[in-house]
Amino acid sequence: MSADEYIVKLFFDRDRRAIEEADQKYGKYLLTVAKNILQNEQDGEECVNDTYLSAWNTIPPQKPVSLKRYLCSIVRNSAISKYRSQKAQKRAGVTLCIDELGEYAAPDERGSAEIRRVLDEFLKLSKPRDMTIFVYRYYYAYPVDKIANRYGISLQAVYKTLDKMKEQLRKKLNEEGITV
Amino acid sequence: MNKDIMSYCGDDILDEADKNWNKAGNKPALKRLTVIAAAALLTAGLIAAAVITASKLNEMLPPVVPGTSAVIVTDADQTEATTSANTAESAIVIPPESDICGDETSAPTETKESAETGREGITTAAEETDSGKMTTAGVIEIPTKTIIDYGEYRSFLDETEGGVNIIDYDALKDIGDFKSFILLSDDFSEYRYLFDDGSGFTVNLTVTDISVHESANGYETLSTSENDSDMRLLSDNYDGIRYIDDIEYMYVEGRLLWVCFRDGDMEYLFSGDSMLDGYPKNADTFMSKLLTAETAADCINTLKADLKGGNK
Structure with missing residues (x-):
C-alpha cells in the first residue's frame, strides 16, 4: 500500500490522522499553491485548512486516484474563489495571472471533456520547457521571477514564452470552436 | 460558475510539468559539471600544447638519449607511452622521432578531438535548457x-x-x-x-x-x-x-x-x-x-x- 493509499484509507476509516498525514505530506505544496494565488500567507493557510475540511467531507464517497492532484485541485479552486471574493470587495491588490487566460463555462460534461482534450493536446504538443513554464504560471500561479530563476533565463524570456503560448492556445481554441 | 481554462488541465500534464520543473532545478548542477568537464578538457589541451612545444624544442636541441632526461621522456614504444601517460611521473610524453611534428595521429590529435568534443559537450548542456535547442526564449544570462x-x-x-x-x-x-x-x-x-x-x-x-x-x-x-x-x-x-x-x-x-x-x-x-x-x-x-x-x-x-x- 502506497503512502497515498494509506492516507485515503484513513479518510475512509474516518480517522482524523488522515488530515495530519495529508498535511505532513502535502501541506507545504498546497500552501505554496494557495499563497501564489492569494499573495498572502494567512489567507493561504486558511485555504489549506478549508481544503482538508473539503477532503474530509468528500472522501468518501470520492476515492481519488491521485491524492496530490485531488488536494491541489481543491486548494486551487478554493484560493481562486477567495481571490474573486476579495476582488469583489476590492481587497485584492493584484490581478490574478490565471485570469489572463479567460474563463470557460462548460455547458455539460461533454463540453468539459472537449476542452480538456484540446488543452491537453495543445500542452502535449508544446515544447516541454514551454509547457512547464505555462503550467507553472497559469496553473500554480508561480511568480515570473521564480520561473526565470528556475530555468536560468531572463524575465523577458519567460514573458515571451507565455505570450507566445497564450496566442497559440487562443488560436487552437478558436479553431476548435471554443470561445473563452 | 465559469472555470478558468487551466482547471481543465489533465493530471498527466501536471505530473509531466512537475517532473520537468524538478529536472530544471538540477540544471545548475549540470552546468557546474559541464564547467568542470570543460576545465578538464582545457587542461588536457594545455598539456597537449606543452607536448607539442616540448617536441619542437626537442627537435631544436641536441638529441636526447631515451631515458636520460628527467623532464622529457622519449618513448619509442607507443603502447608504453600511452600507458605511461596515465602515470604522474611522466606528465610530458614525447612520441618517437617519426611521430613528432606534423603527425596528427598521435596524442595531440586525440586531445584536439577531445577538445572539440568538449565544446560540443558545452553546447549540448546549454541546449538542454531548451529541450535540445537554444532559442530566442532560451537566452541564458550568466554574468561573466x-x-x-x-x-x-x-x-x-x-x-x-x-x-x-x-x-x-x-x-x-x-x-x-x-x-x-x-x-x-x-x-x-x-x-x-x-x-x-x-x-x-x-x-x-x-x-x-x-x-x-x-x-x-x-x-x-x-x-x-x-x-x-x-x-x-x-x-x-x-x-x-x-x-x-x-x-x-x-x-x-x-x-x-x-x-x-x-x-x-x-x-x-x-x-x-x-x-x-x-x-x-x-x-x-x-x-x-x-x-x-x-x-x-x-x-x-x-x-x-x-x-x-x-x-x-
Whole structure:
C-alpha cells in the first residue's frame, strides 16, 4: 500500500490522522499553491485548512486516484474563489495571472471533456520547457521571477514564452470552436 | 460558475510539468559539471600544447638519449607511452622521432578531438535548457563579470581596450548615472548597463549583437507592422507587443515590460528592475522621453547618434 493509499484509507476509516498525514505530506505544496494565488500567507493557510475540511467531507464517497492532484485541485479552486471574493470587495491588490487566460463555462460534461482534450493536446504538443513554464504560471500561479530563476533565463524570456503560448492556445481554441 | 481554462488541465500534464520543473532545478548542477568537464578538457589541451612545444624544442636541441632526461621522456614504444601517460611521473610524453611534428595521429590529435568534443559537450548542456535547442526564449544570462564601481569599470575598459563591441558609458550619459555594468558574454557581444535615472528608477539597458546571438531579446517576427494607435499612450490591460516608430513595446496586463529597438546588428533593450509600470513619464528623463509619443523618435535618433559617436 502506497503512502497515498494509506492516507485515503484513513479518510475512509474516518480517522482524523488522515488530515495530519495529508498535511505532513502535502501541506507545504498546497500552501505554496494557495499563497501564489492569494499573495498572502494567512489567507493561504486558511485555504489549506478549508481544503482538508473539503477532503474530509468528500472522501468518501470520492476515492481519488491521485491524492496530490485531488488536494491541489481543491486548494486551487478554493484560493481562486477567495481571490474573486476579495476582488469583489476590492481587497485584492493584484490581478490574478490565471485570469489572463479567460474563463470557460462548460455547458455539460461533454463540453468539459472537449476542452480538456484540446488543452491537453495543445500542452502535449508544446515544447516541454514551454509547457512547464505555462503550467507553472497559469496553473500554480508561480511568480515570473521564480520561473526565470528556475530555468536560468531572463524575465523577458519567460514573458515571451507565455505570450507566445497564450496566442497559440487562443488560436487552437478558436479553431476548435471554443470561445473563452 | 465559469472555470478558468487551466482547471481543465489533465493530471498527466501536471505530473509531466512537475517532473520537468524538478529536472530544471538540477540544471545548475549540470552546468557546474559541464564547467568542470570543460576545465578538464582545457587542461588536457594545455598539456597537449606543452607536448607539442616540448617536441619542437626537442627537435631544436641536441638529441636526447631515451631515458636520460628527467623532464622529457622519449618513448619509442607507443603502447608504453600511452600507458605511461596515465602515470604522474611522466606528465610530458614525447612520441618517437617519426611521430613528432606534423603527425596528427598521435596524442595531440586525440586531445584536439577531445577538445572539440568538449565544446560540443558545452553546447549540448546549454541546449538542454531548451529541450535540445537554444532559442530566442532560451537566452541564458550568466554574468561573466559585474562591475559596480565606476573606476573599476574604466579600468576594465582600458584593460580590454574597450572590447570591440562595448559602447562606452560616456556615450550613454543621457540615460542616467552609471550604476553598474554586467558583462553577459566573454566576447563582449552581450552586456548590460544599469542606470540611475535620477527619479528613483533604475533603468536597464541590455545591448546584444544579434549577429552573434542569433536569438536576441526582442521579437524577430512581430516587430514588422505598425499599429494605428500609439501604444505608448495605452493604459488599459493590454497584453502583447506593439511596434511604432521603429521601437518595440512589450506590454503585460497593460504594464510596460520593455522597450526595444535595433540599429544594424545591435539590439538595445530597455527595461526596469521588474517592469516599467509606474515609470514617471512626466519626469525630464531619457526614459520619459522615450515613452512619450511626441519625443520618442527624437530620443532614439539622439541615442543612435551618440552610440555611433561613442562606440569604441
